[in-house]
Amino acid sequence: MLYTFAGSRSIPTKSTMPAPHIRPATAEDLAFIVNLIEADGMVGSTEDTANPQGPGYMAALAAIEADPNQLLLIAELDGQPVGTFQLTFTPGISRKGAWRCTIEGVHVSPEHRNKKIGETMMVWAVETARARNCVMVQLTSNKARTNAHRFYNRLGFKQSHEGFKLMLG
Amino acid sequence: MLYTFAGSRSIPTKSTMPAPHIRPATAEDLAFIVNLIEADGMVGSTEDTANPQGPGYMAALAAIEADPNQLLLIAELDGQPVGTFQLTFTPGISRKGAWRCTIEGVHVSPEHRNKKIGETMMVWAVETARARNCVMVQLTSNKARTNAHRFYNRLGFKQSHEGFKLMLG
Numbered sequence: 001m002l003y004t005f006a007g008s009r010s011i012p013t014k015s016t017m018p019a020p021h022i023r024p025a026t027a028e029d030l031a032f033i034v035n036l037i038e039a040d041g042m043v044g045s046t047e048d049t050a051n052p053q054g055p056g057y058m059a060a061l062a063a064i065e066a067d068p069n070q071l072l073l074i075a076e077l078d079g080q081p082v083g084t085f086q087l088t089f090t091p092g093i094s095r096k097g098a099w100r101c102t103i104e105g106v107h108v109s110p111e112h113r114n115k116k117i118g119e120t121m122m123v124w125a126v127e128t129a130r131a132r133n134c135v136m137v138q139l140t141s142n143k144a145r146t147n148a149h150r151f152y153n154r155l156g157f158k159q160s161h162e163g164f165k166l167m168l169g
Numbered sequence: 170m171l172y173t174f175a176g177s178r179s180i181p182t183k184s185t186m187p188a189p190h191i192r193p194a195t196a197e198d199l200a201f202i203v204n205l206i207e208a209d210g211m212v213g214s215t216e217d218t219a220n221p222q223g224p225g226y227m228a229a230l231a232a233i234e235a236d237p238n239q240l241l242l243i244a245e246l247d248g249q250p251v252g253t254f255q256l257t258f259t260p261g262i263s264r265k266g267a268w269r270c271t272i273e274g275v276h277v278s279p280e281h282r283n284k285k286i287g288e289t290m291m292v293w294a295v296e297t298a299r300a301r302n303c304v305m306v307q308l309t310s311n312k313a314r315t316n317a318h319r320f321y322n323r324l325g326f327k328q329s330h331e332g333f334k335l336m337l338g
Binding site: 033047048060070072086092093094099134135136141152155162163166 | 202217223228233257259264265298307312324328329333
C-alpha cells in the first residue's frame, strides 16, 4: 500500500471527489477543533466548548505556533474546515539519529466522513514527514476505534505496538 | 498503583537497593546509548555502533539539547550509565489545551535489570511530567515485549490504545 504515498496524484479517488486543502490552523479554527474533539470523545466531556478561545486553548495554539516541530493542521473543503490533525517531529538517537513524526488529534467532521478526507490528511502527513527526512510516522488509536484501525492498516501502517497512557492529576 | 508516583520516598524498594541518579545525556553517553539500542533491537541491526559519535548521532543530540521540549536522559549507578530514556513534551488543543509527555527509547543495560532501574526512570518521568503540568504520560511498546507490558501496567499505565508505525524510505 506504500505506493499511495508516492504522491497525491497516485490516489485514484482524489480525481473523482473534491480534495480538501491542508493548511495551518489559526485561532479562528479553535471553535471547530474544540467542538470536534468534544464530539469525538470517548471519555465523557473534556472540552470547554462554550469558550474555545479561552486562555488554555489560546496558550496551546501559541505554543504550537512557536515550535517549528509542531504543526496543527486543518483540512478545508470549499472554504470550510472539515478535519484536523497535529504533527510532532521528534529527534532521537535510534536509527543513526533519526527523526520521527507523531500524528495526534486526527478528527474529521461527522458530516464529511467517507469522502477520503482522513486519507488526504494522512497522505499529507506522510509526505511532510518524508520531506523532513523522518524515518517513521507513528500514531496511536483507542482500542475501541476499530474502524480507524482498518483505515490505518489500509494506508500501510503496521499495528505493531501496544499504546499505554497514564492520566495525571 | 498511582500512589507510587506521589514521591520517590514512597517506593519501598528504593530503600533496600541503590537508587540510580537521573541526569541529561551528553555526547560521552552516546556509545552507551547506541550500543544499548542495538542490543535491544527487534528488527535487526539499526545502529552504527562503531561510530556512536558520528554526525547523525551528534546532530540528533544537538537537536534534542536545543529543544526545551526534549529531554534525553541517563540513569547512572555508581557513576556508570545503566539506563536511558527520552521525554517529549507536546502542547495540544484537547483537554482544554493540555500538554502531554511522550516517553521513547526506554532501555536498561541487560546486566542491571531487576534492580528497579526502569521503575526509577519511569517514576522520574511521571514526576517531571506532573511538574510541567502535563495531563498525560504516554508511550508505546512493541507487541512482542510482554514483560514490558506487565511492567507498565504495574506502574498504573492503561493499555488502552493500538500503536501504529509506518516506516519511510
